[in-house]
Amino acid sequence: MGSLRINKVKYNGDKYYFESPVFTENVILIEGDNGTGKTTFCNLIYYGLGGRVKEFLKEEARTHKEIVNDTNNYVDLYISINTENYHLRRFIGDNDITVSPFTISDVEPPTPNEIETNLVNLDGVELLPVNRSFGNRIFSDWVLEKLNISVIELYQGYSTFKVNFTELFRLIYHDQQPNPELIYKQIDTKSNYISDSELLRKAIFEQLIGKSSSEYYDAIVEAKKAEKEKLLAKHFLDEFEPIIAHLRGAEKVINKPFLMTELEQKEMQLEKLHYSREAFKNNRTANTTIDIALDDSKSIIISDEIGLSESKEKLLSLFDEKSKLFFLKENTAKEITQVIKVIHAHDQLNLFSADTCPYCLTKVERVSGHCVCGAEIDEQQYERFFYTSQEYKEILKSKTKTVSTIELAIKGCEEDITSVNSDIEQLTNNIQNAKKKLRSILDSIDQPIDIETLNNIDDKILSIREQISLLNQKIELENKYEKLSSEYEVKRKAHQSAELIMQGLEVKAKQEIVTKVNDFSDVYNLLMTETLEDCRSARISLDTYLPVINDGEYKEASSGVSIRLMYYLTLLTLSLEDENVPFPHFLLIDTPETAGIELSNLKNCLDKFSNLQSISNDYQVIITTGLSKYPESLANNRVIYLPNKANALLKTKSQSQPL
Known part of the structure; x- marks a missing residue:
């Protein structure tokens, strides 16, 4: 399945800038003191991938003053999806992301001599909006297509909701949040009652964990579309029947073949009358x-x-x-x-x-x-x-x-x-x-x-013409009715077929999700028992996909860090072990030492990420953490060091750029 990787992060404005080194390791560690910009670093990545960051919006009560007050500022991400490399640029406060492929291996700006051979193919540049309106293609559609993940559409009553990349990112981006017991990242904005419903959260998990689930949700969309088309065709047919009845009046129902026979007879009579008229x-x-x-x-x-x-x-x-x-x-x-x-x-x-x-x-x-x-x-x-x-x-x-x-x-x-x-x-x-x-x-x-004879013939011609005109109207109505009836029958059969396909995929998806939940629980149980000393058993519920520790026993708040962090690690581990798991081999973890977790427990949790190398090299984990709050096994993975506010992430244009 698809694999996402961040190669480099840049921020540039008239007042401030930041440029990361090229990320070559699978686990990237950013170490920094409180207030030095660790969360800002994660927000830059999330914003560059189409997310909504409240701190970057001027209208919010709490804002990131340096970024909000800067001008002509933007985020650059150099990313890899599978074997293809792309440069993403998004201006702060803008709804568009510029996507362009690049071929510079070290993602450094090219020198004039490199331009001719290494510069991007300009024909591949796209300008994609972040927010969806009127069914337009957006950045989320582009990135999900590259990751081989279907864009599914959820139905709840008469409301619909397309699951975008930022929704899936709620189980990829381990952000800081006040309540560590909440597994999913908080939503960017609540647009409707589906946007943070249990239906959506379950769909996110299923879409990231199983291929059959994506196929099942695609089948639901097709079945709903087929149902709408069937109902619309039936509505047109039902609306047309009273029109035919009104025009028919008290006459009995005559189908099209009999009407055609009668029309041929009337046309023959008309032809004979014309011949008689010419004779007079x-x-x-x-x-x-x-x-x-x-x-x-x-x-x-x-x-x-x-x-x-x-x-x-x-x-x-x-x-x-x-x-x-x-x-x-x-x-x-x-x-x-x-x-x-x-x-x-x-x-x-x-x-x-x-x-x-x-x-x-x-x-x-x-x-x-x-x-x-x-x-x-x-x-x-x-x-x-x-x-x-x-x-x-x-x-x-x-x-x-x-x-x-x-x-x-x-x-x-x-x-x-x-x-x-x-x-x-x-x-x-x-x-x-x-x-x-x-x-x-x-x-x-x-x-x-002979005027009198001619007038009699003309009267008969007029009468026959009126009858022919009425017959043509009836035939036209029957043609219309046949067309509407045929369209309804086609739509009915298409809906019936889509329903059968959906039901078959539903059974397949349920069978797969049971297997995946069991596999998830096995990995999760091992990680939890190794990182939380009073954990005897850990699994996830088949109904909600949320953790159940010691069969639902109450745990202190500090255990929430291990519960949530190991949940994300389990998703990544499964995707590395099973190529049919669509999870994109990428995690973004922002300062997990919340809720008073003991330092030894935190280091023990983070040490588990060093074991991923034994499974596969095709992954990336970016972790921000406090000073010395990481295990010795990740010491060589530190690429950015922010020891104090004097060495904060964002630099003014007058400063140098040490990392």
Whole structure:
């Protein structure tokens, strides 16, 4: 299954910055005193992966002052998913994440000589929103697709909820929380009553622990969709039946084959009446009625010919306008591609700035109010020749909106073309019918006629035509009814099939989850009995998937650290032992020494992470902990040391960057 790894973390703003070393070990240890930025480090990773961090939001009561008050600030994550490498950039306070593949093996910025061979393929750059709206593709969909984890949708009553990556991260990110007995990380925000329900928490566990569970939830989505389509088709069918009954009136029900037979008979009668009418046509003397008919027919032909000419001119104009719009759209799309490349090149290389020599590209210590060459300049006017990535993004969004506007114009133009084509077709038919009528009138001139007989035939023709028209309406209604009935039958069978598939996968998922719960409990029991001295047995409930210690015996609050931490470690251990477990081989653990756990117990818990190497090398655990609050087995895994607030995580631009 999928594997996630953080290779490097960067933060940059106008006032503060941070850059981690390249993470090469499987277990990464960040040691620091209280208030030095350990939680900030974890929050940067979580935010860069699409999470919502309250401390980074200006509207919250408690904020991270350095980050909230910084400007043009963003988080960079260099990550690996399976064998592919990606650079993620998210600006603070922004809803978008820029995703771009990279090939630099040590995730360091490339030198000018490396650009040609090692720089990212710009065609792979994507700008993905974090939050979902109107069913759009978001960053969560992208990362779950890369991890081979299905995007499942939960149904509770009439409400639906898509399980995003941040929901699954509640069992991947071991954050600090006041109550250590709560296994799951707290939700980012409560959007509805499903967002922190037992249904969702169980779905998160099942999706991370078993492949069949994901298939089962996918089957539920398909069955619900099929049910909706079936109910909609049935609704249309039920709504149409009263319409047929109303038009039928007191007449008995006649199906389509009998209606077609009756229609053929009426058409044969009409044809015979037309033949009889032609037999009674004779020459006539000058007739005022015929003269009026001639004038009317000629007027209709002339009027329609003029309208036809105007419509054809309008059609040519619309085609010309559509061609210009396509040309404009193509040019704008090329501009968007260029802007994306500029954004990426600017983000990756940052070759030019207000303090960079334009010839040798080296940094120059420029005196404020003076150019690189030494001439006096207006500082604000001088800076406007250099843009930030955020400003480039605004240009990109503007161009993208322009493309949407052009597409709407093209759509409107196509609708106008369809309308004009319809007008041309109608006018052409009108002209042909008028000419046919004119020829008929001319043929009858100077022929004597039996008016009374002709009138009787015309009355019968009119009656038969009315009957034919009514039969055509009934046939059309029957066609519509047959179509709706056929669509309903197709949807009914599709729903029935989806239900059977779902029921089969439900049985398979339940069988698998029982096995997985037993496997989980075996590993969990071993870890708990080795890390908590008064623990005799540990397992998880098959109903809630939550820990049961000593068959439900009360434990002191400090034991909650071991209970929760070993729960997360068990998930990772199972995924390393069983390739069918979708858990992404990654844990983020923030300062687990809460609730007064004894230091010896804490070290004993953390020491268990050093044993993962014997199972597999395909994993990563990032742990932040207090000063000297980790076992000797992890001493060589410390990559960042924050001994006091003077050496805090975030540095000002005037500081160096020791790690």
